[in-house]
Amino acid sequence: MTVIDSGPDLSPDLSTLLARATAEASAWDAGTGLPRDVIGEAAKAGLLGLDVPVAYGGGGAGARAVGQATAQLGAVCSSLRALLTVSGMVNAAVHRWGTAAQRQSWLPRLASGDVLAGFAATEPGAGTELAAVATRIEPRDGEVRVSGHKVWVTFGQDADVLLVLGRAPGGLTTVLVPADAPGVRREPVTDALGLRGARLAHIGFDDVRVPADHVIGPPGFGLTHTVGTALDHGRHTVAWGCVGMAEGCLAEAAGHVARRRQGDTPLSGHATVRAALGRAHVRAEGARSLCERAAALRESKDRQAITATIMAKYAAATAAAAVSRDTVQLLGAAGCTTNGRAGRFFRDAKIMQIIEGADEVAELAIGDRVISQYAPHVRDGQR
Template structure:
């Protein structure tokens, strides 16, 4: 089954997952069995060798139906990308096929109460201890933290920030489910405590000092890219739902689509969605060519697409009227998810500063 057909088959359950306990285990297994987890890993590591464009289209299809499905692909891909680039040969052999096949579900544990946008301020510690390494600290808002078999943890150490893989079943790991958040309600988000957790030294990914700039940087870049494409899916899905609604809904004997103001607003939504797709496609092309500008263009893609998803979904809710805020409203659910995507890396000004630097570099 291709990803568009898979996404369509998941559409009927999305509202219930959002309202209930989250993405069911059997759905997670079906994503893995379809080959969508870490699909961009090389075939020799268990992946499908997909291009950036193919992964982007996957995330757009899933994001337009259920942001938690897209988030599952995102977090698995983030950890896999970091291990592929910065893990040693043994770590790649031990972890990547399990991540690609869904035998191990991963989560990226970086954010803390005092370290959100500025991850250099994390307080979690990794230190040497007899038998390996000790991990101590607490992470918050870990996507799929309730389901993860392993966490890629960003922490402080004597030589600078570093990362390590911490299995969820090790003594001292406590998972605290988070529920009732604005959006992404099916993504099994959790806060996670690491109370003097001992792990093998072989679980450390890259040397101290490489944790944020290299390992986490690779993961975050992959995350931004897939989130951007998921936002394209949100915008396009809300546009399609709204075009259908205004084309069939009558008010005062006339279709909503017969009103000039409604058609103008729908046109604005089309422009927003098309622009977001174009920027994401450009970022994908740069990634496939290995262009140095790909990282900055991915920031631009996430910035542009998340703003488009928020705007289009908001217009969709308004044009649906009371149906747009009903508990089972697709556009209402996607709007809540879009708002979360807009703020996950902090206010717009954070991205805008990076993009301003990129604009200045381009003129030199």
């Protein structure tokens, strides 16, 4: 497979990991997911702490460097990309909202891969609307007790610690829950549409006792601040990963139509085929441009960065879904195998569109931004 060359030379460890993923990603998707030693290789390559400050043992990478690395992973294996995403989400939340002691205690272990993190927010009754979570986080006798049920936890089968969103007496909050604590139950998910290599799990918490110093951020700030920071980081990496998927599919489609012949005519000789490639190229390039813009705004700490990231994620997920669909169509029978790369990306891209809710959720947020930018005099009550 051709990995899109979109950045500086890769480290030897990352090159080795990408080569292995290229050869084994379909098997991971069809089997039991990423082997634990692959997670170790990702940690060795610096992916689990890519943008954690150097002072805490991370790589100190900026938003664009993180995006470039994520696109490289996305062009090979969405589940491997998801490993970087979920690690980065928890790292970002702890770094932004943890105390100095919490940052010193957790970030070096998370960045090195000594502790693998999971992010547990979604519930059966709280997906897009996370304010509706029912999980309880209750202070008691100098500790906190966690009770509830979380679903679709990426790498939930393997995580050593879980950042859990729940309802405390002072409002929504988050707490780091060791996954081996008594009362934690894991239910592996084996029938997901996409991200089948990402070791998904539903996780129950039955009156789990956790030290009080594992609470991240003050009560009432759990969703708007701690989880908000995590989700913003997640959108950034998902967007770039989708760019990688779209570009990977485009490269595969172009190679196939150049080689494949119908009688004496290569598929690339058909105007409709070239037009399909043209549409795919524009979609991928447009998504990459929005990701580049979002990364630049993030690095400059511009107030528009959050909205720009939402736009990039929306455009990139849409592009990945469209380009992978067209690639499967162009490949014909060769693209219809369940575990072929194009078919795998087709399924994974649909999951990327569903994350955080239907496309209309992002469209509404972007539409609100349009109103505030071009018609700032309009207020909610006047619409």
